[in-house]
Amino acid sequence: MATTVQRDRGNPRYLQIAEDLAQQIRAGVLAPGDKMPSESELMVRYAVSQGTARKAVAELRPMGLIDTHHGRGSFVKSQPPTLRKSSDRFRRSHRRAGKAAYLAESEQAGKAPAVTVLYIGPAEAPSAVAERLEVLPGSQVLARRRLYFSNGIPVEEATSYLPWDIAKEIPELFAENPGGGGIYARLEDNGHVLGEFRETVRARLATKQETVALSLSPGSPVFHLTRSAQTRAGRTVEVCDTIMVAEQFVLDYRIPAGD
Amino acid sequence: MATTVQRDRGNPRYLQIAEDLAQQIRAGVLAPGDKMPSESELMVRYAVSQGTARKAVAELRPMGLIDTHHGRGSFVKSQPPTLRKSSDRFRRSHRRAGKAAYLAESEQAGKAPAVTVLYIGPAEAPSAVAERLEVLPGSQVLARRRLYFSNGIPVEEATSYLPWDIAKEIPELFAENPGGGGIYARLEDNGHVLGEFRETVRARLATKQETVALSLSPGSPVFHLTRSAQTRAGRTVEVCDTIMVAEQFVLDYRIPAGD
DNA sequence: TAGTGGTCTAGACCACCGG
DNA sequence: CGGTGGTCTAGACCACTAA
Numbered sequence: 001m002a003t004t005v006q007r008d009r010g011n012p013r014y015l016q017i018a019e020d021l022a023q024q025i026r027a028g029v030l031a032p033g034d035k036m037p038s039e040s041e042l043m044v045r046y047a048v049s050q051g052t053a054r055k056a057v058a059e060l061r062p063m064g065l066i067d068t069h070h071g072r073g074s075f076v077k078s079q080p081p082t083l084r085k086s087s088d089r090f091r092r093s094h095r096r097a098g099k100a101a102y103l104a105e106s107e108q109a110g111k112a113p114a115v116t117v118l119y120i121g122p123a124e125a126p127s128a129v130a131e132r133l134e135v136l137p138g139s140q141v142l143a144r145r146r147l148y149f150s151n152g153i154p155v156e157e158a159t160s161y162l163p164w165d166i167a168k169e170i171p172e173l174f175a176e177n178p179g180g181g182g183i184y185a186r187l188e189d190n191g192h193v194l195g196e197f198r199e200t201v202r203a204r205l206a207t208k209q210e211t212v213a214l215s216l217s218p219g220s221p222v223f224h225l226t227r228s229a230q231t232r233a234g235r236t237v238e239v240c241d242t243i244m245v246a247e248q249f250v251l252d253y254r255i256p257a258g259d
Numbered sequence: 260m261a262t263t264v265q266r267d268r269g270n271p272r273y274l275q276i277a278e279d280l281a282q283q284i285r286a287g288v289l290a291p292g293d294k295m296p297s298e299s300e301l302m303v304r305y306a307v308s309q310g311t312a313r314k315a316v317a318e319l320r321p322m323g324l325i326d327t328h329h330g331r332g333s334f335v336k337s338q339p340p341t342l343r344k345s346s347d348r349f350r351r352s353h354r355r356a357g358k359a360a361y362l363a364e365s366e367q368a369g370k371a372p373a374v375t376v377l378y379i380g381p382a383e384a385p386s387a388v389a390e391r392l393e394v395l396p397g398s399q400v401l402a403r404r405r406l407y408f409s410n411g412i413p414v415e416e417a418t419s420y421l422p423w424d425i426a427k428e429i430p431e432l433f434a435e436n437p438g439g440g441g442i443y444a445r446l447e448d449n450g451h452v453l454g455e456f457r458e459t460v461r462a463r464l465a466t467k468q469e470t471v472a473l474s475l476s477p478g479s480p481v482f483h484l485t486r487s488a489q490t491r492a493g494r495t496v497e498v499c500d501t502i503m504v505a506e507q508f509v510l511d512y513r514i515p516a517g518d
Numbered sequence: 519t520a521g522t523g524g525t526c527t528a529g530a531c532c533a534c535c536g537g
Numbered sequence: 538c539g540g541t542g543g544t545c546t547a548g549a550c551c552a553c554t555a556a
Contacts, residue, residue, distance in 0.1 A: 012525060038541065049527045054542080062464055070542055071534035087514045194516035201512070203462035203480050203505035205321050221462050221480040221505070229516075246462035246480070253460070253512045255346045257453035257488075271544060297522060308546045313523080329523050330553030 014052050017042065018059035025065050025076055032078035036066055064220075064247060083150060085244075086252040090197050095188070098180030114149040117176045118157075122164070129161045132228045132239045142167035142174070144183070147213070150248065154214045158242040166192065166237055184229065187237055195232035199253075201225055203246060214245055221246040273311050276301065277318035284324050284335055291337035295325055323506055342409060344503075345511040349456055354447070357439030373408040376435045377416075381423070388420045391487045391498045401426035401433070403442070406472070409507065413473045417501040425451065425496055443488065446496055454491035460484050462505060473504055480505040 024030045037045065042053035057074055060066045068074045088094075123143035130137040141161045148156040160183065162173065172178045172186045179186060188194060202224040206216050214222075223244040228236050280296075283289045296304065301312035316333055319325045327333040347353075382402035389396040400420045407415040419442065421432065431437045431445045438445060447453060461483040465475050473481075482503040487495050 014525080040541085050529090050542095052526060055525090057542095064464070068542075069535085071540080072536080073541060087512065090514055090516060091518050092516060093518050196516055197514040199512045199514065201460060201510040202508075203482055204323075205480060221464060223462055249461075251460040253346065253458045253514070255349055255456040255458065255512070257349055257351060257455055259351050273544080299522085309523095309548090311545060314544085316523095327523075328554085330521085331555080332522060 013046070013048055014055035015059065017046050017048070017053070017056035021056065021060060022063065022065060025060075030076050032076050034076045036060075036074035036076065038073060062220075082250050083155065083248055084250050084252055087199075087254055088252075090184070090194075092188075092194075095181035095185040098185075114152070116147045116149070118145040118147055120144050120174055120176065123161070125161060128226075129239045129241065132226075133161060133163055133236055135163060140164045144173070154245075155248045156242060156244045157210075157213055158240055160238055160240045162238050166190075183238070187229075192231045192235075192237050193233075194229055194237075195234075196230050197227055198230070199225060199227045201251065206243075210243055214243070216245060223249060223251070225251075272305070272307055273314035274318065276305050276307070276312070276315035280315065280319060281322065281324060284319075289335050291335050293335045295333035295335065297332060341509050342414065342507055343509050343511055346456075346458075346513055347511075349443070349453075351447075351453075354440035354444040357444075373411070375406045375408070377404040377406055379403050379433055379435065382420070384420060387485075388498045388500065391485075392420060392422055392495050394422060399423045403432070413504075414507045415501060415503045416469075416472055417499055419497055419499045421497050425449075442497070446488075451490045451494075451496050452492075453488055453496075454493075455489050456486055457489070458484060458486045460510065465502075469502055473502070475504060482508060482510070484510075 021030070021036070030036065036057065039050055039053045039057070042048070042056065043050055046053070046056075057066065057068070060074075061068060064079075065077060066074045067077050121143065122140050124138045125133060125135060125141045127137040129141070130139065133141065135141065141164055144160040144162075146158050147154055148158065162183075166187075167173050170186055170190050173183055184194060203221055204224060206214070206220050206222045210216065210222060211220065216222075223242070223246050225240075225242040225244065227240045227242070229238040229240075230236050280289070289295065295316065298309055298312045298316070301307070301315065302309055305312070305315075316325065316327070319333075320327060323338075324336060325333045326336050380402065381399050383397045384392060384394060384400045386396040388400070389398065392400065394400065400423055403419040403421075405417050406413055407417065421442075425446075426432050429445055429449050432442055443453060462480055463483060465473070465479050465481045469475065469481060470479065475481075482501070482505050484499075484501040484503065486499045486501070488497040488499075489495050
């Protein structure tokens with residue numbers, strides 16, 4: 001056994017080991033779902049100390065090749081096909097047909113979608129949200145926080161904020177399931193005809209809390225998406241803050257070339 | 260001195276130290292450009308070993324708070340305000356005014372933009388591009404690869420692909436500077452009136468090559484953006500593949516609520 | 519050369535998971 | 538309980554940078 005991992009300036013051992021393991025995964029020697037060799041096994045196989053073996057597998061995690069679970073071991077990740085997030089999901093015709101945006105899309109991707117409500121109720125508007133809603137920072141808004149699953153794994157956490165004066169008139173907005181077409185349909189039912197959505201997209205590494213909430217490996221990239229919904233009358237009636245596992249999503253936008 | 264960093268299950272010392280340092284940066288005690296305390300200094304300040312001090316500063320790097328240089332030390336990063344990438348940049352009126360998309364935006368952000376042309380000439384269409392251009396994979400297309408800078412640092416690498424039969428009729432497309440309004444203006448000059456752009460956005464960690472090309476730290480997230488330009492007649496006349504340093508950009512999209 | 523970060527070891531103890 | 542990953546130490550040597 002004892003694969004040769006020699007001193008070699010500019011190519012530290014832990015990287016040599018990491019590359020060796022990555023090869024085995026790419027070549028299929030270690031198939032998706034397989035358990036990776038444990039640290040102690042790597043120590044004898046490559047004749048290194050635990051710290052070095054650790055650094056080697058730590059390299060594979062940000063590369064998205066493995067998942068690590070404390071007390072169980074590391075496992076080769078199976079790469080699921082990505083979910084599409086198309087700007088078409090906001091078409092009024094979809095709402096009229098009674099579909100909420102998320103379900104309409106997952107369905108199309110052949111996934112088993114699920115939603116958990118984490119919180120619905122009053123909250124203080126974070127300053128970034130307050131600015132978009134054109135209310136004072138810290139003032140009361142309705143917050144709706146949900147966690148979305150695809151095939152049983154969490155992929156997205158979204159929080160919608162609505163101005164209190166609007167929300168209080170629409171009891172469905174306080175329900176876990178706001179009814180066919182989602183909250184946008186309810187807003188339109190109540191005279192807030194939507195005119196335009198604005199989405200801003202950022203990408204960054206997941207924070208510690210996000211790695212917990214979405215059961216990610218540290219160092220995984222996420223999308224941070226902020227969307228605001230504006231009525232034809234020009235009022236912003238909702239701001240939605242979303243964290244998505246970047247690996248799982250492709251965002252699609254159509255942009256008219258006009259003027 | 261000797262700040263208290265105590266045993267505390269669930270909150271390891273290296274994270275306590277990292278958080279302490281992060282606070283100091285956010286509070287401005289450590290200003291942008293300042294040298295971080297060295298590892299040996301942290302060892303005595305917090306009464307930990309070198310390995311623990313290392314892990315602490317290693318936490319700050321992926322957070323984008325510091326830059327580390329072997330033999331010199333770590334330094335608080337100066338966080339340049341992000342560049343906005345708005346879907347408005349494709350408005351025809353901007354092209355008529357003679358502005359290329361990139362310069363129009365940078366200008367607005369108060370940046371010193373620059374572009375380097377890496378390659379202009381014939382190339383074989385990658386399969387993903389060929390599919391969008393509706394040509395056979397591997398067939399000849401015109402490729403235009405550029406590297407974009409903001410305030411002297413590379414932030415974006417973009418490659419445009421155009422069908423050869425269209426490109427060969429438009430000599431300006433082979434020039435480093437295609438003239439006012441960029442290649443889209445030239446296409447429209449030659450009868451290819453644009454109707455719609457489609458953008459797909461992915462986010463992932465930078466590959467090794469990308470970290471070199473864009474001088475990034477390994478583990479930095481990037482946007483991978485693919486845009487196709489379709490004429491009113493329904494033909495796709497350009498596909499543009501772009502890698503952007505995620506930290507530097509915010510993407511902006513407007514989505515009409517219609518139908 | 520002195521000071522810095524980068525790699526590595528040997529050994530310790532803890533926290534989590536499964537049988 | 539045994540096996541696993543997670544944290545930590547003390548000390549060693551190397552590699553890069555600046556004076």
